[in-house]
Amino acid sequence: xxxxxxxxxxxxxxxxxxxxxxxxxxxxxxxxxxxxxxxxxxxxxxxxxxxxxxxxxxxxxxxxxxxxxxxxxxxxxxxxxxxxxxxxxxxxxxxxxxxxxxxxxxxxxxxxxxxxxxxxx
Amino acid sequence: xxxxxxxxxxxxxxxxxxxxxxxxxxxxxxxxxxxxxxxxxxxxxxxxxxxxxxxxxxxxxxxxxxxxxxxxxxxxxxxxxxxxxxxxxxxxxxxxxxxxxxxxxxxxxxxxxxxxxxxxxxxxxxxxxxxxxxxxxxxxxxxxxxxxxxxxxxxxxxxxxxxxxxxxxxxxxxxxxxxxxxxxxxxxxxxxxxxxxxxxxxxxxxxxxxxxxxxxxxxxxxxxxxxxxxxxxxxxxxxxxxxxxxxxxxxxxxxxxxxxxxxxxxxxxxxxxxxxxxxxxxxxxxxxxxxxxxxxxxxxxxxxxxxxxxxxxxxxxxxxxxxxxxxxxxxxxxxxxxxxxxxxxxxxxxxxxxxxxxxxxxxxxx
Numbered sequence: 160x161x162x163x164x165x166x167x168x169x170x171x172x173x174x175x176x177x178x179x180x181x182x183x184x185x186x187x188x189x190x191x192x193x194x195x196x197x198x199x200x201x202x203x204x205x206x207x208x209x210x211x212x213x214x215x216x217x218x219x220x221x222x223x224x225x226x227x228x229x230x231x232x233x234x235x236x237x238x239x240x241x242x243x244x245x246x247x248x249x250x251x252x253x254x255x256x257x258x259x260x261x262x263x264x265x266x267x268x269x270x271x272x273x274x275x276x277x278x279x280x
Numbered sequence: 281x282x283x284x285x286x287x288x289x290x291x292x293x294x295x296x297x298x299x300x301x302x303x304x305x306x307x308x309x310x311x312x313x314x315x316x317x318x319x320x321x322x323x324x325x326x327x328x329x330x331x332x333x334x335x336x337x338x339x340x341x342x343x344x345x346x347x348x349x350x351x352x353x354x355x356x357x358x359x360x361x362x363x364x365x366x367x368x369x370x371x372x373x374x375x376x377x378x379x380x381x382x383x384x385x386x387x388x389x390x391x392x393x394x395x396x397x398x399x400x401x402x403x404x405x406x407x408x409x410x411x412x413x414x415x416x417x418x419x420x421x422x423x424x425x426x427x428x429x430x431x432x433x434x435x436x437x438x439x440x441x442x443x444x445x446x447x448x449x450x451x452x453x454x455x456x457x458x459x460x461x462x463x464x465x466x467x468x469x470x471x472x473x474x475x476x477x478x479x480x481x482x483x484x485x486x487x488x489x490x491x492x493x494x495x496x497x498x499x500x501x502x503x504x505x506x507x508x509x510x511x512x513x514x515x516x517x518x519x520x521x522x523x524x525x526x527x528x529x530x531x532x533x534x535x536x537x538x539x540x541x542x543x544x545x546x547x548x549x550x551x552x553x554x555x556x557x558x559x560x561x562x563x564x565x566x567x568x569x570x571x572x573x574x575x576x577x578x579x580x581x582x583x584x585x586x587x588x589x590x591x592x593x594x595x596x597x598x599x600x601x602x603x604x605x606x607x608x609x610x611x612x613x614x615x616x617x618x619x620x621x622x623x624x625x626x627x628x629x630x631x632x633x634x635x636x637x638x639x640x641x642x643x644x645x646x
Contacts, residue, residue, distance in 0.1 A: 172585070173583055176490070176491060176587075197422070198422070199429075202431075203392050266578070
């Protein structure tokens with residue numbers, strides 16, 4: 160069975176690109192911001208990995224991450240961040256909360272694919 | 281979705297109903313951080329009377345309800361699941377966050393079924409209070425507002441589907457062109473082969489629609505070891521400037537790596553002819569965004585540019601036929617045209633681009 164990935168990204172172009180690019184190898188679901196992501200998970204969906212953007216309306220990446228890591232059910236899901244900015248504060252915050260990798264846009268989708276393969280194997 | 285919170289949720293004190301714990305919160309919290317004293321805990325042990333109590337309070341208005349419910353998944357297991365089932369059916373009570381606590385791993389149901397049974401989250405004791413409280417506060421804030429959310433499960437399917445008319449046109453034109461131009465193909469192949477050692481066709485990895493990597497075909501216009509010499513020549517790069525996007529694209533004015541035949545077929549764009557086979561194969565279309573080398577493509581995965589990859593890849597496109605010649609455009613202008621094509625792509629736009637392609641090629645050849 161294909162492993163599943165949840166993409167949380169507010170920009171249409173990147174979200175769709177990631178969805179199309181990854182859907183060859185994975186079951187992909189995409190949501191438009193952190194709150195949608197949390198809400199979708201809350202319905203009982205457990206993806207094998209989450210790709211997370213940082214700057215988003217309603218619930219940003221760091222708040223999403225914070226919340227998820229507090230959860231007993233969802234706290235262990237591996238997360239890869241793809242951020243529009245690489246300010247040290249948010250990198251540090253993410254690492255404190257536990258992420259697998261921090262990508263900065265522009266990113267190389269082929270490297271991302273390789274990272275995901277490694278994490279999920 | 282409206283995120284304005286009911287007043288009551290913003291207040292300082294929270295009320296939490298504990299169901300099935302003989303010793304209150306002490307029973308499942310790790311001792312390091314006790315809950316603040318302004319927190320009110322209602323302790324109940326019988327799930328039937330707990331439900332009755334909640335129902336009565338719900339009837340008196342939502343301000344009388346606890347903010348969250350914490351349920352012991354251990355000893356009273358069966359009874360408590362019935363309690364959860366009843367909560368789920370109640371129009372108001374189902375919006376209260378419910379957290380389950382198990383004392384052994386074996387008491388915790390599989391996560392997915394736990395959620396279906398009505399739990400929003402679950403922990404194995406002992407639990408750190410700060411962790412529990414953080415999660416609880418979040419659920420209190422958002423459960424009611426997100427409860428009715430519905431989700432489109434899959435938006436990927438249609439994103440980069442090439443329309444039927446476009447694919448038919450591609451197959452038709454590409455096959456006709458290959459047939460009629462076969463003498464030209466043969467002649468160029470012969471010339472390339474005669475002038476220098478190496479294969480007739482040069483295949484390089486390029487990024488197409490949906491960031492799909494494929495082998496992009498051209499008649500070879502360079503000497504065989506050209507790629508190795510690229511690094512040595514980077515100081516001649518036309519785009520090499522202080523501009524931060526400058527190094528994205530590599531172009532040389534008078535490139536010593538190019539053969540004589542190569543210079544001619546490049547000038548006339550005849551080197552692109554083998555891409556008709558890429559079109560037949562389905563890697564790309566006649567009209568679309570230029571497939572990019574890997575090192576160029578990976579620079580464009582930014583919020584404002586990534587859209588270019590959602591359009592079909594093509595032999596000719598907006599920037600090839602742009603006024604003023606494609607060679608004098610900045611990177612931003614070129615990618616801008618790609619994004620424009622991704623936005624507007626249509627039959628009539630494709631047709632216009634095709635009409636302008638031949639004049640643009642001739643102009644370039646001069």
